[in-house]
Amino acid sequence: MPNLDQDEQLRIASEKIALADEKIAMANEKIAALENDKVDQGKVIKYLQNLAHKVVNKFPELLDEDEDATQE
Numbered sequence: 001m002p003n004l005d006q007d008e009q010l011r012i013a014s015e016k017i018a019l020a021d022e023k024i025a026m027a028n029e030k031i032a033a034l035e036n037d038k039v040d041q042g043k044v045i046k047y048l049q050n051l052a053h054k055v056v057n058k059f060p061e062l063l064d065e066d067e068d069a070t071q072e
Contacts, residue, residue, distance in 0.1 A: 004012070056063045
């Protein structure tokens with residue numbers, strides 16, 4: 001940038017900083033969305049674990065059949 005005057009160099013630098021700030025903001029939004037998805041997935045997993053526990057408690061013979069199938 002040696003041929004550009006200082007004002008032009010400053011303008012270009014400011015534009016680059018603004019673009020970088022936008023990219024950082026978008027990345028932060030994506031991180032927040034992924035963290036929310038992780039929380040939601042954890043809730044679903046916990047629900048399914050509780051459901052599986054209730055089913056096995058009501059039908060314990062299902063657990064024995066599943067164990068035999070996994071050992072084959």
